[in-house]
Amino acid sequence: MATITADLNKCQGYANCVVTDPDTFDLDDDGKVVLVRARIADEDVAVADEAVRSCPAAALMLDSSRS
Numbered sequence: 001m002a003t004i005t006a007d008l009n010k011c012q013g014y015a016n017c018v019v020t021d022p023d024t025f026d027l028d029d030d031g032k033v034v035l036v037r038a039r040i041a042d043e044d045v046a047v048a049d050e051a052v053r054s055c056p057a058a059a060l061m062l063d064s065s066r067s
């Protein structure tokens with residue numbers, strides 16, 4: 001299990017995250033990222049991590065520490 005957080009002040013709406021992992025990320029009408037889900041199951045962490053690293057604005061963080 002991992003947790004995603006998004007910094008809306010950094011998000012520039014490039015949508016790389018949405019293209020890479022549409023099950024986790026979406027964009028709102030203002031072009032800011034929306035988390036469809038914030039908690040990521042183990043089998044989905046790889047693609048979510050790829051989406052986090054695809055963000056040109058470094059607006060996304062993935063915390064894979066167990067809680």
Ligand code: SF4
Pocket residue numbers: 006010011012013014015016017018025027032033054055056057058059060
């Ligand atoms: S890739 Fe980054 S800047 Fe682009 S929409 Fe996603 S969070 Fe925002």
